[in-house]
Amino acid sequence: xxxxxxxxxxxxxxxxxxxxxxxxxxxxxxxxxxxxxxxxxxxxxxxxxxxxxxxxxxxxxxxxxxxxxxxxxxxxxxxxxxxxxxxxxxxxxxxxxxxxxxxxxxxxxxxxxxxxxxxxxxxxxxxxxxxxxxxxxxxxxxxxxxxxxxxxxxxxxxxxxxxxxxxxxxxxxxxxxxxxxxxxxxxxxxxxxxxxxxxxxxxxxxxxxxxxxxxxxxxxxxxxxxxxxxx
Numbered sequence: 488x489x490x491x492x493x494x495x496x497x498x499x500x501x502x503x504x505x506x507x508x509x510x511x512x513x514x515x516x517x518x519x520x521x522x523x524x525x526x527x528x529x530x531x532x533x534x535x536x537x538x539x540x541x542x543x544x545x546x547x548x549x550x551x552x553x554x555x556x557x558x559x560x561x562x563x564x565x566x567x568x569x570x571x572x573x574x575x576x577x578x579x580x581x582x583x584x585x586x587x588x589x590x591x592x593x594x595x596x597x598x599x600x601x602x603x604x605x606x607x608x609x610x611x612x613x614x615x616x617x618x619x620x621x622x623x624x625x626x627x628x629x630x631x632x633x634x635x636x637x638x639x640x641x642x643x644x645x646x647x648x649x650x651x652x653x654x655x656x657x658x659x660x661x662x663x664x665x666x667x668x669x670x671x672x673x674x675x676x677x678x679x680x681x682x683x684x685x686x687x688x689x690x691x692x693x694x695x696x697x698x699x700x701x702x703x704x705x706x707x708x709x710x711x712x713x714x715x716x717x718x
Contacts, residue, residue: 506571506580507564518583519568527565528558530715533588533595539717540710543690548697551679551707552597555715556588559686565714569686572713578624581685584713585628592681593633598709600679603636604629607684607696608667610647622684625713629683638680641671642696667699677705687715 503512505520507527512520519527532538532554541553557565572580592598606626614620623639630637646666682700684693693710700708 506577507568518579523564530555530558533591533597536597540687540715543717544694548694550697550710552709555687555712556584557714559714559716569714573621573685578619581621581624582628585625586632588711589629589632592711601633601635601681602678603638603675604681604683605638605642607692608642608644610644612647625685626683629681641669641674642700643668643670667696669699669702672703675703675706679707679709682708682710684712687712
């Protein structure tokens, strides 16, 4: 009783709000209000083999499957949500969305047999500056929901890259093509892994990370993200 009263008092002075729209959350809501949860623009790409995200990689790298949870547009609630995750310290957004998307991916034959989720790593300097890797928190939720391993050690970032903003696709690729390394070439040999990031724009970072993972014998790599800037 006292615990509930204390919680009610805290909510009165410091109300929990939806991290997408900013409205106050009800007791049975968490991270997102029910309105945003149902209105945010889901892509449905996890059920479409030849979707726009998958086509983005054709002729560049072979990914078994590729998908994103939401469409990303400038000024949208999805952009605000990703910004809150990436720059404002709201790590719970990543885990929450990962759990949601993990349930979707488990129902898709395109993502069958995933044995591990691997987030795109940050360089140690950027990780120290930010304090966390937003892709890792998304991966944490995915791994929990899909009931598979979370692997944050096999793929490492050995060079820091410049910001990708305002770069052409070629310059983005040049910026990231040799920044990843594999620490263990046997751990995922012959297995199907899910490589994840927060947002897919040109896909150059996932492409570079994927090329590193594909040096593992017999590995199959699929990719997923919270959002994508393609339609």
